[in-house]
Amino acid sequence: DAKTTQPNSMESNEEEPVHLPCNHSTISGTDYIHWYRQLPSQGPEYVIHGLTSNVNNRMASLAIAEDRKSSTLILHRATLRDAAVYYCILRSGNTPLVFGKGTRLSVIA
Amino acid sequence: DAGVIQSPRHEVTEMGQEVTLRCKPISGHNSLFWYRQTMMRGLELLIYFNNNVPIDDSGMPEDRFSAKMPNASFSTLKIQPSEPRDSAVYFCASSFGQGANEKLFFGSGTQLSVL
Numbered sequence: 131d132a133k134t135t136q137p138n139s140m141e142s143n144e145e146e147p148v149h150l151p152c153n154h155s156t157i158s159g160t161d162y163i164h165w166y167r168q169l170p171s172q173g174p175e176y177v178i179h180g181l182t183s184n185v186n187n188r189m190a191s192l193a194i195a196e197d198r199k200s201s202t203l204i205l206h207r208a209t210l211r212d213a214a215v216y217y218c219i220l221r222s223g224n225t226p227l228v229f230g231k232g233t234r235l236s237v238i239a
Numbered sequence: 240d241a242g243v244i245q246s247p248r249h250e251v252t253e254m255g256q257e258v259t260l261r262c263k264p265i266s267g268h269n270s271l272f273w274y275r276q277t278m279m280r281g282l283e284l285l286i287y288f289n290n291n292v293p294i295d296d297s298g299m300p301e302d303r304f305s306a307k308m309p310n311a312s313f314s315t316l317k318i319q320p321s322e323p324r325d326s327a328v329y330f331c332a333s334s335f336g337q338g339a340n341e342k343l344f345f346g347s348g349t350q351l352s353v354l
Contacts, residue, residue: 160339161339162339162340166343172347172348173243173330173332173345173346173347173348174282174330174332174343174345175345176342176343176344179340179342181340221339222339223338223339224289224294224337224338224339225339226272226284226287226295226337227272227284227332227343228284229274229281229282229283229284230281231281
């Protein structure tokens with residue numbers, strides 16, 4: 131699997147936007163970029179995914195660089211309930227999700 | 240739909256005992272995944288099934304671990320005999336397919352403590 135690199139931790143103020151970066155310089159043309167998050171004491175939860183174009187859903191937006199070597203998960207207005215570990219994962223073909231260490235997001239009231 | 244259902248939520252057992260973890264995937268999903276999470280190793284994929292057939296079990300730690308999927312609505316992960324180092328949270332997940340475009344839905348996990 132192609133690897134991703136994420137900061138270990140980030141901090142945000144409540145009600146402000148959060149940009150979570152992910153580098154994936156060895157991404158292949160068939161790799162989808164997936165984001166999952168894991169709230170404390172819960173299982174991972176799907177957030178968003180995309181291939182080439184930017185994506186929006188009710189939870190977040192995904193901005194994908196033109197060369198696809200990096201992407202950014204955008205939470206438009208962080209709340210205390212968004213405090214979690216966020217995982218950026220590449221997936222292609224029929225390969226399963228392989229989790230890295232992710233970014234631990236803290237939200238300050 | 241109730242989502243992926245795992246049981247039990249918590250299991251405390253003594254070393255050497257057999258442990259069976261259970262998972263009911265979302266109805267209509269045909270791929271099922273078992274993961275294990277520890278502080279040291281993070282989230283690890285143990286095994287996954289497609290259409291009830293095991294596809295890749297290379298993540299299963301050793302022969303003490305076994306998993307079955309007798310039908311589309313039920314899977315078990317068994318540890319026999321259990322050891323303290325098996326203590327972890329075990330997650331089951333399911334998806335509509337195994338393609339790269341598919342989303343996985345996770346259960347709430349089983350917290351296993353082996354004393």
